[in-house]
Amino acid sequence: MGTPDFAVPSLKMLIEEGYDIISVVTQPDKPKGRGNKITYPPVKQEALNHGIKVYQPSKVKDKEFVDILKQLNPDIIIVIAFGQILSKDILSIPKHGCINVHSSLLPKYRGAAPINWAIINGEEVTGVTTMYMDEGLDTGDMILKIETKIGDEETAGELHDRLSVLGAKVLSETLNLIKKGTVLRQKQDDSQASYAPIMDKNLGNINWNKSAQDIFNLIRGTNPWPSAFTNYKASTMKIWKAKVIDKDSNLKPGTILDVSSQGISVACKKGTLLVEDIQMPGKKRMPVHEYIKGNTIEKGVVLGE
DSSP: OBOSGGGHHHHHHHHHTTOOOOOEEOOOOEEETTTTEEEOOHHHHHHHHTTOOEEOOSOTTSHHHHHHHHHHOOSOEEEBSOOSOOOHHHHTSSTTOEEEEESSSTTTTBSSOHHHHHHHTTOSEEEEEEEEOOSSSSOSOEEEEEEEEOOTTOOHHHHHHHHHHHHHHHHHHHHHHHHHTOOOOBOOOGGGOOBOOOOOGGGGBOOTTSBHHHHHHHHHHTTTTTOEEEEETTEEEEEEEEEEEOOOOSSOTTBEEEEETTEEEEEOSBSEEEEEEEEOTTSOOEEHHHHHHHSOOOTTOBTTO
């Protein structure tokens, strides 16, 4: 059971290692893009490429679909970024349980967007955890963890791609332990838990009253979606790439201190942010040095107002 790109490497691993995948369950197809063209979830596309039966229930907990799962009688259900909550009825079907691959070091960052929040919150290390699912939100007993350092400039998109591959690796090791009967369950310490709520577009709105480091982390953590942005005069300026300059200013946070081929220097509550790549309305993302060849960014303007 999985839906987005994150789940595809694990499905590929199951196929390559010769597991008998009796079916794939994914979210319904959705219209996408300007033309509202119906597109398949990435997991469905991968399953169809290998001739695997695909189910797309709008509600996985409906009795009709639960009955289908009971008839399929799987030994184990693997769940990765599926997008629907599994009922107790479903959790009790497979004799080896439902195994989830979660993109954080549980119990930290339970919830929908652990990759983004780990970066936004300035974590230096993250990873992937496999666990037995229960009725809670990412609260089940843990099996294996794999850690990785977050790169100093790594974006959520880049970390997502790395963790999806690590997820397939830790899932492979987990299944081998289950097959051997040597798997150990470790209860989560709920007192150490934190929550990573679903992302929304407003989250990318930059508060210049924060430190340059915090804003830099927000830019990375919202790339590629929903993206960080601020107001430049009456226009929305998306900020895709920046760096922290360890230099304080006594001007109001958000004030443009300088504009050069290096980028746009902006005063923050602490430190200065050098904005390197921007996207203005109706234009593509581009480096500041390219943008200012034909457009003006005025020094002294306060961003976000």
